[in-house]
Amino acid sequence: MSSDTAVEYEVAQGRSKSFYPRFERKDELQHQTHYCPGCGHGVVHKMLARAIDELGIQDRTILVGPVGCSVFTYYYFDLGNVQAAHGRAPAVSTALKRSRPESIVISYQGDGDLSAIGAAEILHAANRGENITVIFVNNAIYSMTGGQAAPTTLLGQKSTTTPEGRSALGEGYPLHESELLATLEAPVYIERVGLGDNKQIAQAARAIRRAVENQVRGLGFSLVEVLSPCPTIWKMQPVEAQHWVRDVMEKTFPLGVLRDRTREAQPRPAPATPPALEEIPRLLGLEHGERLVKDERQVLNLAGNGSALKRTGERARAAEVDLEVRIAGFGGQGVLLLGEVLAEAGLESGLEVSWLPSYGPEMRSGTSNCHVRLASQSIDSPLVSAPGILVAMNEPSLRKFDRTVRPGGWVIYNGEEFPADCVRPDVRVVALPFTKIAHELGDARASNMIMLGVLLEIAGVLPDASVAAALRRLVRNPRWVELDERAMAGGRARYREMFAEVHA
């Protein structure tokens, strides 16, 4: 064992094609790297470059560089280069590979980068089985920032942030990242190698080549952890540092193959051919064709009861239809769907429409409400603070919104008895046990559509065909369409019975 190992290795290989002949991105000393004498990075770089040369993939390879001493990989490697944020190389690599499946993506990381700040990114890239190659250079320390403790720092090892040496009590135990990743199902190949002596170095070169080759074969996630000397921060001579890898570091991080499914792994299928551009609108469900009602006047002629529903007073404009509805109830009562059918029918009728739901925990806690506007003019605000029609599917909803109903407006209330204290002289009420009526019709869940039937009668502006088309668009199950249509018809009939004399 001698300090020449790396040198001999270098001489044996000559300069790799995958290195630049001169490091022109570097501002000085362009014939040599920035690495310290005896640093493991130089050796690992050579192994990687050689593997790329041998596999004939230089043009296809994208190297993702980390933050740390090896931040300047793009100075040296004559490859497509992408420099990543600290710890994020596996996320960056994931996307490069997914968008460019023909490329070979190599994520090069140090131990602070990969096992501390990037712990989540490496874990999840490995767990997704990304078809990338990760070279993980572990020197048990943060080198570039001057020697702070890393998750991989050995017990007792001194660093600038563990001046008395790492203690299990204070900093926990050295993190065995490779063992951790080897508990996952997806990775194909994980091996820990070292640069502690000639034999180790030869094995490291083989492992790196395998990890790259696996990707070329499309097998999946491969990672090689390289125990690597950092003489500068370890404050050792290069030879001493190399021996420390073999004699000390290896005791904590035993070398060997931790996962090898190279033989069983099936090459990933080639990505499907993307659809033609002309296909995209259809694939997005965007429809060609016309609305049912092309002539708005058809709608306006129906605007019989409209006066109660128009904005009054100073806000009144030339609008023929200006319907503002608030619908509220418990989750599961079909509050949002009622609103959607109404809005969709409005759109189908050539009106401007908006639908605004309440959302989030408010819904999960069991209540739900939405704002719907239908208007012949463009809608300024989709928020309905003073509805012309309030649909209250239960008493709490009624009490929450009843005071907001505009004078001359309507309340459609689900309940036998309309609470006496909610009665207003300037608001008309349709109070019926809609849930019970729906149950008699066949399903209590159709109560929302009965209420919609009442609402449509009050509003009087939407052609039946528009409503039918809207329902079919939103309710896919034909059984439900049939039930909902019956429910709506039932609602309309109830309204007409109640207000027969008014219309007579």
Next chain:
Amino acid sequence: MRKQLMKGNEAIVKSAILAGCRAFYGYPITPASEITETAALYMPKCGGVFVQAESEVAAINMLYGASAAGVRAMTASSGPGISLMQEGISYMAGAELPCVIADVMRGGPGLGNINSEQGDYNQVVKGGGHGNYHTLVLAPHSVQEMADLTALAFELADRYRNPVFVLADGFVGQMMEPVEFPEQAVAAPTPHWAVTGTAETRSNVINSLHMGADELETHVLELEKKYRLAEQREARAEDWFTDDAEIVLVGYGIVGRILKAVTAEARAAGIKVGLLRPITLYPFPVERFRRLLPRAKLFVVVEMSNGQLLDDVRLALNGARPVEFLSRMGGNVPSHEDVYRFVRERAHALKTAAGAEEERLAHV
């Protein structure tokens, strides 16, 4: 194409795919989750990549990778998630990588709540990450604009090689309105600087590291040139009855809609009110404010945050006119009734002041 009723959050994704976006990386968060869900549904069908990332940190770095590979890419999130993405956004601005980020704002700070708010203004418009950069910011106020501005965002991102935000709020994201899309999908060409794993792109490098002081300063000055150009060319705003407006309301997103209702009501009452609605928040439409100075006596900023837009309006006006401020937060919305009352009072005060001035002059 037929107008379809659709949520803003859904329109964003469909518009993005039509605009050539073929990579979406996201992490769920209310009220932006439908964007991620919609992307999960459509992106693979349309030949794109969808990955639900392990965090917003990962998601934005995946965007970095996709963009480096020369693909139009986007993500979506809300306040807390955008905070986590700031590091990656700074890297992308530094590395000059285009991408589109939709922020459907919710309440903050901290976990805040999931109601609609506009408190992300500063962290998005002022560039919440580290270093000397800007993001371009588009602020839709309708579902149609969610679609249109998303398509524009991809254009701008590529044109300036810079992240572009679509800054929406919970309301605009969650509401449904009719929306119309272009008939044709476009194919985004692969930019020449991308690293795609080919011989032609082998010499390309994507990087935000510049070791020398002069080198980094030069780089930042180059970025600044782009931002000046964007300021000249890309500022957008909507004028709504501002021609003769003495009181100019200012608000974006859902507030813009409310202010339109207020304007209608005030106009009906004979008050000369208009709305200037910034559509780009960076670049801020400074000139559009200056243009209104001859007639405008007062500007009223309405926002669902604590005076974040207000600062930019004050900077734009540079003291030329008084600026008043009305805000609701936490998920409360400035109702058009409240704003109208506020406006009526100010209009009355202006009239009284003008009357007193006339009287004073008459006695001189």
